[in-house]
Amino acid sequence: MKEKKYQILEHTADIGIKVKGKDLKELFKNAAVAMFDIIVEKKPENTQNGLDSKKIFIRQEAQNSEELFINWLNELLSLSAAKEMIFEDFQINKLDEENLIAQVRGVDTNKYKVNTEIKAATYHGLKIEKGSTGWQAEVIFDV
């Protein structure tokens, strides 16, 4: 069985995730996947045909990779709410300590069954570490 890219962490009021990636790009991608997995209860069938989806470009700057990680997740949440879209297919084109350029696919929120509202990704208890087999992060969402 394929190893799960993330696991849910227990937190009294909120929801946390522990996420893995072979490199920083994959770590950012998997965190975004986990976040929208929490938000969405049921996906529509055949979102892959791309008919009703829209490509969105995301550019973020920060002073270090931890801030960049939080900014990336919060920008996705914020855009998702403002544009009323759920995001999939996270492609990270450029990523260093301070800059991120990515492209994501947005599908109308009405096509999904949404269960959980995430208000934001927080710095509380935030960890991003490089281990022998890749990267790992822990982040707590305010729900």
Place this chain on the structure above:
Amino acid sequence: MAESWSGTLEKIDNYRWRISKSYKPGMRVPGIIYADEKLLKDIRQDKAAEQVANVAFLPGIVHASLAMPDIHWGYGFSIGGVAATDIEAGGVISPAGVGYDINCGVRLLKTNFKYDEIKDKIKGLVYVLFSDIPSGVGSKGDIRVSEREEREILVKGAEWAVKRGYGCQEDLDNTEESGAMQGADPSAVSERAYERGKAQSGTLGSGNHFLEVQVIDQLYDRDICDELQLTLGQITIMIHSGSRGLGYQVCDDYTKSMIRCLQKYNINVPDRQLACAPVNSPEAKSYLGAMKCAANYAWANRQCLTHLTRLVFEKVFNRSWHKMDMHLIYDVAHNIAKIEKYVIGSKEKKLCVHRKGATRSFGPGQPGLPERYKKIGQPVIIPGDMGRNSYLLVGTQKAMDETFGSTCHGAGRVKSRSAAIKSINMNLLMKELESKGITVKSSGRGTIAEEAPLAYKDVNQVVDVVHNAGISKRVCRMRPLGVIKG
């Protein structure tokens, strides 16, 4: 399971426990937790007490980093935390001390119905409330506004709604800050925040937000009940909601900018989420201007929800809301920062009081209270979980002396959402609620399990502590009959 906290708590009296200033180097004041021995066991189950100690690092903090008996683990501040900073002494404001849902709060409406008169109609009433009041994640309302009007909402708050015909002057008189904080600055609110707030006026939202039909099942202070015209068996309505996406975006925008301030103003805090800036700095002034906008948006929102509720009652009972006596008892914010004056030592000081999951509890005679409540003190509304009670309390002088006029805000969680979902059998839960005569309607499947009674502390215990500690006084207790949740 979350890691527990095993630090030392010194007993001050039966209801107060101190975390010594020496617990962690960098604490400027001690921490004080309001709790009894039983609640302390719950409180020690997670890291909330550590967060009480962390808040004591904030520059300018006076007296103590306080925690109410419903505290639980949050981010930066614990939920249930109160901290006041001395503005002239470089005191800071932290968006984490307010939270993402700025002016999340609760209001209580009365009616002249007795339980026995309408007990057979409650189920039907709850279904109509559920269908007519938009709820759920990202829910949008029928009350649509232009961008110009949205700016007006941010400045005028609940008054905007009343001017549109969604309520009356008395509603504003009985709302904290009369439903609008002065000094709101719409130019400090980002375009994205506007965008997120646009379609959400008059929507309940999701998670722990709710609208509840209740019955008064216990009177504690008959004089005050008489004054408020509340009696046993009377039907009340409680609305719990906040500033929705607009508030989250304001908090996010300013947490981001205040992280820069930690370095700029040489502030040492043990958790970056406690990002803050001196209240007198341009960054803080801008945050306060935006925070007030979000707070006003929330008051407008609760006023719109009140209007929708009154319309539903008019539809179901076929008479005007005035005839049903659906007056607002009061509306309180429980996620907010306010500039208030207190005597510290022998000097009056201007403080920035953060109430994060804590309710204002002003005692009798305080300026800022409506005339009709000057004698009894400010009504304090404490929602419980969907299977247990809610309370009406009033503020006290002791709260003014000890807690910067603050008290608890609810039951406080003990179980994480995922743990609640795992351990709860939905069929059993629904049967149990039904056997208690409680109808629940929710738009999210998981919400009911996440918000199940066993995920919360017993609100009765929490209220016992604030009453016995004297920081608010019990007036009456309500029991839920019908609940709609996001």
